[in-house]
Amino acid sequence: MAMKTNRKPLYRRKAFLIILILFAGFLCIQFMRPDVPNPPVTGDLEAPADVKAVIQRACYDCHSNNTNLRWYDKIVPIYWGVASHIKQGRADLNFSEWNRLAPADQKGKLWESVNQIIAGAMPLPGYTAVHTGAKVSAADLAVLKNYLASMVHSKPADTAVINAADRQYQHWQKNKTAISKLPTAANGISYIPDYKNWQPISTTERFDNNTLRVIFGNDIAVKAIKENKIHPWPNGAIFAKVAWAQLQDKDGTTHTGEFKQVEYMIKDDKKYASTFGWGWARFKTPKMVPYGGANVMFTTECTNCHKPMAAEDFVFTQPIKH
Amino acid sequence: MKALYSLFAVCSLMFAACSDNKPVELYNTKAALPSSPKYNLDGLKVITSFVNKTKGTASTLYGNDQALKSAIDGNKTVGTNEVFTLVTWKQQDDDHWFGAKIPSDIESVEVIKTTSSGNSVAVNYQQLNGKSLDLKADTSGQSERIKYILGQKPSVLP
Numbered sequence: 001m002a003m004k005t006n007r008k009p010l011y012r013r014k015a016f017l018i019i020l021i022l023f024a025g026f027l028c029i030q031f032m033r034p035d036v037p038n039p040p041v042t043g044d045l046e047a048p049a050d051v052k053a054v055i056q057r058a059c060y061d062c063h064s065n066n067t068n069l070r071w072y073d074k075i076v077p078i079y080w081g082v083a084s085h086i087k088q089g090r091a092d093l094n095f096s097e098w099n100r101l102a103p104a105d106q107k108g109k110l111w112e113s114v115n116q117i118i119a120g121a122m123p124l125p126g127y128t129a130v131h132t133g134a135k136v137s138a139a140d141l142a143v144l145k146n147y148l149a150s151m152v153h154s155k156p157a158d159t160a161v162i163n164a165a166d167r168q169y170q171h172w173q174k175n176k177t178a179i180s181k182l183p184t185a186a187n188g189i190s191y192i193p194d195y196k197n198w199q200p201i202s203t204t205e206r207f208d209n210n211t212l213r214v215i216f217g218n219d220i221a222v223k224a225i226k227e228n229k230i231h232p233w234p235n236g237a238i239f240a241k242v243a244w245a246q247l248q249d250k251d252g253t254t255h256t257g258e259f260k261q262v263e264y265m266i267k268d269d270k271k272y273a274s275t276f277g278w279g280w281a282r283f284k285t286p287k288m289v290p291y292g293g294a295n296v297m298f299t300t301e302c303t304n305c306h307k308p309m310a311a312e313d314f315v316f317t318q319p320i321k322h
Numbered sequence: 323m324k325a326l327y328s329l330f331a332v333c334s335l336m337f338a339a340c341s342d343n344k345p346v347e348l349y350n351t352k353a354a355l356p357s358s359p360k361y362n363l364d365g366l367k368v369i370t371s372f373v374n375k376t377k378g379t380a381s382t383l384y385g386n387d388q389a390l391k392s393a394i395d396g397n398k399t400v401g402t403n404e405v406f407t408l409v410t411w412k413q414q415d416d417d418h419w420f421g422a423k424i425p426s427d428i429e430s431v432e433v434i435k436t437t438s439s440g441n442s443v444a445v446n447y448q449q450l451n452g453k454s455l456d457l458k459a460d461t462s463g464q465s466e467r468i469k470y471i472l473g474q475k476p477s478v479l480p
Contacts, residue, residue: 118420172478195479202353203425204416214382231348256370259477312348316419318350
């Protein structure tokens with residue numbers, strides 16, 4: 001009896017008051033809502049119905065202007081995360097503004113997207129844990145892969161392509177492409193002319209974008225490969241990945257045609273800590289025009305694409321030992 | 323204390339289970355080039371790289387400085403002390419990128435060396451086959467291969 005009379009009424013108990021305050025706070029923050037508008041669709045992705053169905057279901061909540069928010073997405077603070085994902089997602093890839101991309105870039109984005117799905121990086125695991133319907137099944141993936149495979153065409157180069165490659169070759173052969181002042185990307189990384197004297201660590205035939213590639217490694221990288229010290233790669237290791245257009249002759253041999261670009265990855269876990277420990281740069285055409293112009297945010301493209309390779313220190317290339 | 327240790331062990335096992343269980347293949351072990359006194363790529367530079375989609379092969383042509391210079395000049399004349407090495411691999415799908423093919427098992431290593439022989443230049447050709455680099459004894463077809471390799475246009479490397 002004495003115990004009972006000593007107990008305070010519910011509304012005067014400390015624990016209750018704390019819960020009440022927290023709940024009031026929870027209610028208040030519900031009004032702190034970032035705006036997630038659905039802007040007009042300027043030109044939607046065009047693809048066969050089955051392909052589009054998969055993409056819409058798995059990607060459109062964050063990568064289109066047709067975001068479908070469920071009630072549980074709208075609860076703050078979850079909603080804050082959702083809103084920022086959508087903002088970032090649309091900035092990186094927006095299927096509702098597909099027409100703003102050049103056809104080659106559209107193709108590139110599709111291949112990259114499917115590779116992100118294969119790697120398990122997309123749709124974000126945290127998102128599919130709640131939105132189970134957005135999961136991409138093996139059958140869905142097969143639909144996407146078949147669609148991409150159907151876009152690959154391999155045929156001998158036409159005269160225009162051959163002539164363009166020839167012109168560029170003659171220019172280079174006569175040493176007219178020599179660059180006096182090293183171009184520098186917005187993140188401060190300059191073109192490194194010596195890459196061509198490095199050792200190749202692998203080559204790639206990219207049938208997704210019709211290029212051939214050679215990946216060169218500097219001395220530090222090559223030494224690390226020999227000594228099995230590439231996990232992680234040592235500071236100072238540099239890769240140069242060169243891409244040429246494919247030039248297929250009538251015998252079925254595909255040669256390197258026009259030089260497209262050279263891309264660098266420079267390892268320095270302190271200097272480049274904010275970009276996975278690597279410095280990134282791409283220089284296009286023999287004039288070595290820095291990719292991204294004055295906008296340092298171009299590195300987001302590099303890191304987004306390499307992110308699924310975190311377990312391999314963000315490196316796609318599997319070096320060939322010799 | 324014992325209980326604490328076993329709890330710790332169980333926890334670390336659980337963490338290991340939760341972490342990415344995809345095996346990390348750092349190297350392309352299939353395409354590894356066997357070390358052998360029969361050829362030497364040290365100090366050689368890339369002249370060009372090409373693929374044959376019908377045969378499913380990928381090749382890289384290496385050369386020493388003299389060979390690279392001659393190749394850029396179109397190999398109009400064959401100089402002395404030139405070393406060309408053409409490595410050909412089978413191709414495999416790239417596990418890291420749907421849309422790419424990378425080298426697989428080694429198919430052959432072809433080595434051309436030029437030496438001075440009196441007033442002329444002697445061109446020596448050797449074909450080493452497979453991972454065991456077996457020297458091809460049959461010399462027929464050598465001149466075609468020499469012509470083919472010396473006929474490769476270098477890749478534009480600005």
